[in-house]
Amino acid sequence: MNSRTIKAAAVAAIGFGALTGASAARAQIITGAGASFPAPLYQRWAQAYKQATGQQINYQSIGSSGGVKNITARAVDFGASDGPMTASEMQNAPGVLHIPMVAGAVVLAYNVRGVPEHIKLTGPVIADIYLGAITRWNDPRITALNPGVNFPAANIVPAFRSDGSGTTNIFTNYLSQVSPAFRERVGVGKAVKFPKGIGGKGNESVAALVRQTPGAIGYVELAYAENNKLSYADVQNRKGNFIRPTIAATTTAAEAARLPSDFRLIITNTPAAQGYPIVGYTWILVRRDTKPGVKKFLQWALDEGQKMAAPSGYAPLPANVQKRALAVVNSLQ
Amino acid sequence: MTDRPLQGSVRPKPQKVVAEAAAATEPQPGPARPAVRRVGDTVYGGLTFAASLSIFAIILWIAWKLTEQSLPTIRAYGFRFVTGTEWDEVKGVFGVWPFIFGTLYSSFIALVLAVPISLGAAIFLSELAPRWIRTPVTFLIELLAAIPSVIYGLWGIFILLPFLREKVMQPILNSPLPNLPGVSGMFQGYGVGPSMLAAGVILAIMIIPFITAVSRDILRAIPRAQREASYGMGATQWETIQRVVVPYAKSGIIGAVILGLGRAFGETMAVTMVIGNQTPSNPFALFEPGYTMSSALANKFTEASPGLHTAALIEVGLVLFVVAILVNIVARVLVFYTAKDIQGGR
Secondary structure, eight states, rough: HHHHHHHHHHHHHTTOOOOOOOOOTTOOHHHHHHHSTTTHHHHHHHHHHHHHHEEEEEEEOOOHHHHHHHHHOOOSSSSSSOOOOOOOHHHTTEEEEEEEEEEEEEEEEEOTTTSSSEEEOOHOOOOOOHTTTTOOOTHHHHTTTSTOOOOOOBBBBEESSSSSSSSHHHHHHHHHOOOOOEEEEETTTSSSOSSSSEEEEHHHHHHHHHHHHHTTTEEHHHHHHHTOOEEEEEEETSSSSEOOOOHHHHHHHHHOOOOOEEEEEEOSOOOTOOEEESSSEEEEEEEOOOOHHHHHHHHHHHGOOOOOOGGTOOOOOOOOHHHHHHHHHHHHO | OOOOHHHHTTTTTHHHHHHHHHHHHHHHHHHHHHHHHHHHHHHHHHHHHHHHHHHHHHHHHHHHHHHHHHHHHHHHHHHHHHOOOEETTTTTTEOOOHHHHHHHHHHHHHHHHHHHHHHHHHHHIIIIIOOOHHHHHHHHHHHHHTSSSSHOOOOOOOOHHIIIIIIIIHHHHHGGGGGGGGTTGGGOOOOOOOOOOHHHHHHHHHHHHHHHHHHHHHHSSSOOOHHHHHHHOOOOOOHHHHIIHHHHHHHHHHHHHHHHHHHHOOOOOOHHHSSSOOSSSSSSSSSOOOHHHHHHHHHSSTTHHHHHHHHHHHHHHHHHHHHHHHHHHHHHHHHHHHHHHHTTTT
């Protein structure tokens, strides 16, 4: 029994080591690994691409940091990340390019009995909910935004991602822009310490927590809120308009951002009048000297693949960004 | 513990095998045969020795690797890593005490819930149950042990959490219990589902089959003569169970409980899915979310940035490893002393 206990501890302790080392690819299979946020779309792409060309693509949804680690270590043909690589990460992996693939919206899903779909919230109110400064659904700051809606006196239970995630990065980036208190106390990151609430691992877990918990509010990728039939809020953008998170509003926000030549930019809190404010790109990371097969796949994904984005809940790239991304891919060796 | 009762039956075996082997080779003439056998023996002995040594080597290797990779945080924080109460990646502060406490506390809750049920079930199955109940129930218990933990986690999210919220937490929160002095800290918080209590309950459900199955086997292994002697002295069935059977199996049952505890310590997926993954304001609060070492690893490892953050997580693994070993040593000592108590009776 001794060895069993130790075995259990050992599995818990170092089993994770296996996650970081992806196996070497066979010559004809293209391997990719990284962000979980766009994983459903990438897997559909892989399927469609195999049908179209016979080329097999293996994408492992292991998280953005894993994607960065693997492309740095040349363990995969392409990595994927929801946040741009940091300056120090770029130093370790010279010659890695960021190719934007699609944009996605992070929505605030909620479960409050008797409250209709699409209540209105503002950035500062969301920040104060997550800071624990607003604790009840009938708080005057919420009811003032939603005249005519009868909120119960129930506790607000904020739900967050307990695992490190690009979704959290986009969400905290936005809240830190609109709330100095949030920037001060929580800050921006893939993994942050929320002062209150319940944590779930993965978008699907947060969606399940919101669905199961009366009074809960949680941030998830748009597709997860739709698939789980959760109500989600309209959020006020910088221009003062309350915007419903849709594919169109996501694309509008993405169009308004001026991406630098290396595409590394977080685009929350858009200046566009009709853009949804909590939006981010997701990138594929490739080396300049990548295999010809990877180049072909990326060309396909930026062209044919874009048509599959919207049905999967992601916003296709704005035309100008798509053109620039294709130009970069075409310049790969 | 299971090795002690088994030893008696295993020990004669090698002699028998050797005797049979000798008998088989005897009619074969020529000196080559015994020489070959001797080489075989040496090889066989060497292989089994290497196998047993490899277990030792793997443990040392794990310990060494974990220590080596967590050196950056060991150097940076020293013992404050274990006593620190804040874990904030953004500020670069890493303290694991809430995780250590969460692991111990959730496992303790699990034992408190699981031990009486498992013992009751084991006693019933070994002493009281008629065969037509015993066989299917034993089968079901073993089946329970084979369910993957992610299934327990899903069941936890969709069935257990709503049940605890509606039938346990909200009624207690609305009762005078939270205001009683002494226990007030335990019954505060959201009471919405994901919580330390939920983690304890799911762990209890997961370890019940282990403790039950092992305890039942140990009770079944008690010689008939012990029971018959007790009945012969005029003892009732209850007296026999209480004064003869259970004390005789005590060290084995403690061993079974430790086996369950070991599983509770390391359990990751199911706990992560129901515990709420948040450092609680009051560590004893049953209705508030909590954190364990293994759920922290499951949550944070995949997206850990290289450097101090990764080293800190590997050190969490090291701490879990050390805590598991310490608890096992304590358990071994406990078993040793309880076993000594009854040795005279054997």
